[in-house]
Amino acid sequence: MSVTERELGSVPGKVSGRRAGEAAGMQTHPAHPVQGGVDPEELDRQIADMYRDVANGVETDLHFPTGRPLAEALGYPAELLDRLPAEAVNSFAGVGYHFGLARLLPGERVLDLGSGSGMDVFAAAVQVGPRGNVAGVDITPEQLAKAERLVRDDHVSFRRARTEELPFETGSFDVVISNGVVNLSPDKRRVFAEAARVLRPGGRLALADIVTERQIAARTACQAELWAACIAGASQRELYMADIAAAGLELQVVQPNPAYRFTSERARQTTEKYGAQSISLLALKPTTTEPRAAAPHAGALAGAPGYPPLCAHGMNSLTDRRYDLALARQRRG
Secondary structure, eight states: OOHHHHHHSOOTTOOOOOOTTOOTTOOSSOSSOOGGGOOHHHHHHHHHHHHHHHHHTOOOOOSSOOSHHHHHHHTOOHHHHTTSOHHHHHTOOOSOOOHHHHOOOTTOEEEEESOTTSHHHHHHHHHHOTTSEEEEEESOHHHHHHHHHHOOSTTEEEEEOOTTSOOSOTTOEEEEEEESOGGGOSOHHHHHHHHHHHEEEEEEEEEEEEEESSOOOHHHHTOHHHHHTTSTTOEEHHHHHHHHHHTTOEEEEEEEOTTOOOOSHHHHHHHHHHTOEEEEEEEEOOSSSSOOOOOTTTTSOTTSTTSOOBOTTSSBHHHHHHHHHHHHHHHHO
8 A cells, every 4th residue: 555545544543623524634625715815726736746846856946945955054953964864854845943942852742744755754753762753744645655765763654634634633742843834824724723733731833934024915825836835825924923822822932044045036026025034933832721921022033123132042042041931831731
């Protein structure tokens, strides 16, 4: 049985939130209203085509950089990359280094939303060790097949599923990570709601993604090709943070990733027009239903004008201390 056939079936005891009669996580498009008027079937096709080329190493005119040079520029330590499958590293197409915020611990359970060829899954597996486990979900068959072929450890697995319809039980994970993927969804609020659902109380969401200063115009948001390139689907920053809050997650840190740059002229022009930028962020799932005060500068860019300077590892000293205290409190809970 192929990886695609094996992973499309339902798994006993898992919850997918799908409608009756549908395969786990494989609706052509989400049931919620589509953001920006983009055609969901055309978007799926563009994403599949673009990331099939990434998985296969095809030399095409991508709008974004890929591979080990990108990973190193974003902050991935060379010694970590050396421990990962080279083929997975070569297909890396992320937009930031979120592991500095995630701070994974041995034995933790981690889910990667939009895992691609698996580089971040394999990186997480190194950090949580054999007592932990890491799962990745993606919709591109070629990416999944490549990632599955590169698996060397029993505590790593991949599933074909949409980020809006996760085939996992509530509270299954300690940490949810994602890298340059949420912007591809036309239903971001549902993505964050699903991430919150599968996190245990006290769990962490650490991700890198593209957001904009100004909302993308409708005529641009309708272009599935630019959407698949992580540009046209990007949310305006405050709306993005509001979707996280609506899922019941408490934002702790937001920081820019200035090393990330789109590569095509068309993408760069769109980036300049709308103020598109890469950010990394950390949010926590509360251990209780009682609201708590937001962390200092939550929703603002740490290190931006008017905020404390960034430390060497990418956080400012004030949010770093607040984060350490919040994380310790959540883990005790």
